[in-house]
Amino acid sequence: MQAHLSSPSFLHDKPLISAVDVQATNPKQNRLPFLLATIASGFSILVPITAQAAASTIEQITIYQGLASVTRALPISGTGEQTLVFSCLSPAIEPDSVSVQALGNVNIGEVSIQTLSGEQAAQCQYQGAANVQTQQNNLADISAELEAAHLTKAYLQNLTKVTQITTAGTLANNARDLETQAASINKKILELQKRQARAKDDLNQLVAGSTTSTQNNVTQVSVRTASRSASSVKLHYQVQGASWEPTYQARLNTDNKQLHITASAVIAQQTGENWNNVPIILSTVNPHQTTTSQLPRVKRLSLYEEQQAKMTRFAQPMMERDAAPVVVVSASDSYGGAENMAPLPSFTVSSQNKNGITEYRLPQRVSIPSDGRHVRTVIDEQSGTSKLWLRSTPSAETAAYWYASAPFLTPAWADGSLQLYRDDNYIGQSRYEYQSLKEQGIGFGIDPSLLVKQLTDEDKKGDKGVFNRQQTKTITQAYQFTNQHDRSVRLQVLSAEPVSSDDSIKVTAAHTPAISQKDWNDNKGMVAWEFDLPSKQAQVVQSTYQISYPADKKLSTN
Known part of the structure; x- marks a missing residue:
């Protein structure tokens, strides 16, 4: 020192x-x-x-x-x-x-x-290194005992070769003594070998858990x-x-609509x-984040002269790092x-x-030892009554998923992994992102008791004709939803209307039944139906889109 x-x-x-x-x-x-x-x-x-x-x-x-x-x-x-x-x-x-x-x-x-x-x-x-050293010494002592036992056994095996036995009585007595000593030393060797194996396992575990011991x-x-x-x-x-990272567990009871979320911290x-x-x-x-905002870039326009772009560099004085x-x-x-x-x-x-x-x-x-092991502790818990519904996007997947709202969600919780449990069953893993979950709800996996069937999905083009300056395209989509639950469920169906980005393209839409929300969650072109579907009942949702555009043009979809 x-x-x-x-x-x-x-x-x-x-x-x-x-x-x-x-x-x-x-x-x-x-x-x-x-x-x-x-x-x-x-x-x-x-x-x-x-x-x-x-x-x-x-x-x-x-x-x-x-x-x-x-x-x-x-x-x-x-x-x-x-x-x-x-x-x-x-x-x-x-x-x-x-x-x-x-x-x-x-x-x-x-x-x-x-x-x-x-x-x-x-x-x-550190203490980890001290434990490793103690176990190493213990293993060395066992190995020394085992080596001594092997030497003793070898000595007994060679004893008759260097000893002159003259009488039958002496031979019998020596034989019994050798048998007793051999049995004892063999038993001791087996016990020492077991102790040596256990000591090696203990040492390997200590070394694995003490990577920074010295x-x-x-x-x-x-x-x-x-x-x-x-x-x-x-x-x-x-x-x-x-570092530490947050991790969450969300547990939903679909019977009483109770949602419980546990926030934990995993530290290493x-x-x-x-x-x-x-x-x-x-x-x-996050201390590694950018601490200053960017300045706007000023565009400088000229007509008759080509000027090279000039880069202006603002060099901030650096502190000397000698001391x-x-x-x-x-x-x-x-x-x-x-x-x-x-x-x-x-x-x-x-x-x-x-x-x-x-x-x-x-x-x-x-x-928290300095070996990278994870230490987990609960940092917050929230629970309350949730709004439940089933959501389906049949054009993407003919299935329906459980969703729940959580009015107690807070932006104070940092983004992290989200483990999902529905009715005491592990459903899977998602991400806790406050803005997304607040707007769309928390998904709790597919519901096999809500059947989704595609009835119609077709495109038809109209005849151009010799004097017709416009051509048309008609898209029809229809899906059937059947509730096999023993109770009524709230169903939300999402679909997307074609959106025109050119004044010469005209789009008309017809929905049966009427949609509940246009531009769902401020997403242009997305539409939503929301309705209660009684037990053992079915509901058909249909959309028809008619698109007209100049006959001499080709329609592009992106």
Whole structure:
């Protein structure tokens, strides 16, 4: 571990004392730091002191899409000038995001960011690696016992070759002893082989679940402080490799029309840091989004001159990256840390909308190892009475699908996968997209009890004639819908009318029965019928379109 010590000053009347407060994951590996003291005579001596092993604690983690903001804290014990070391941090820290804040009457000096490797990084061994090492040692012990057992067996097998047996009694006794010892050693070998196989399986599982147990590189941040009383220093930084995504389950009961939707968050991280028992906030903001809008492009017109287009580039000054800037916050500035945990966890997530950004604060502390495993937690639940109907688009598919409205849908829920259950049966998967579901409803799969049959689908062209300047085309579509349910159902049928994009093309439409909505959901040309279809009853829907256009033209459909 390295730390920055204060430079000695020979201009002070009193000796200047520097102490080092370090973090170490293994106290046995701490190296003895030294206290640099300047005595009045002007000579400097190195006085060994005992370092205070203060492991930094994680006070809050906010997870976005692709990265996380982490807040850590280290205590300041004693008075005077000290260098605090935040060690064993992720190698994926963004240096530009590092900032330091001190609480109380504390002065902040320089902040140093280092990347350590080799032996120093090996000291940052996580619990996963410790478990792997323990299991490796256990497997080595079993293998040693097994090898010794095989040697013993080989010795017994060769014992008669090197021993002279003179009497029958001695031969019988030796034979019985050899049989007993051979049976015992064979039994022991079988038991050791079983233990070895189980130990290998356990080791493989630990290795699979601890892919980041030992880091090749780690980040270390050293903060120089001066204080007159005990306090603490907070370190804020952003780290790549963490993300969360929402997932939803929608459960529909078609008998009582109840719809229940559960929103969950699936969290995973491979930052290089193991987050054990930490407070988590999930944010719907995407930090990789574009932060500025585009300017309109001005068209410049000319008639008699051909001018080359001139590209104007606005180059924004780049900050020099030789030394990563560190933001230092004064002690007087306030910071909103993690809320005090309730005495008994309720597991009810609180949410807050900040002008379009939703934050979910998990009430319980969560452990998320840095091995990519998924941690799932419920963040919201909504339920209520839904409007149900069956929807069919017979020109595309002769089938009908269950649909439900959800008045409690909210744009605060981010887009994600949507698992669908109808009457306690898993139907399939869709997407939660607020605008689409709000307009069209939530689809819950095909209904085999609503039969759709095509009756007519034909095109007819009229005769042009010698003096006829117009030709016509007639399209007729008819479909029959039969309700085989034991109760009445609400049926919605969607169809599309031809739309003319030329003034010389005329379209007339006739629908039986009359349509309920034209330009359905603001989609030009889409029409809809909506009606109640009684049990065991059938309904025919028919549309006739007549298209007229110039006889010397060809009709194009796109």
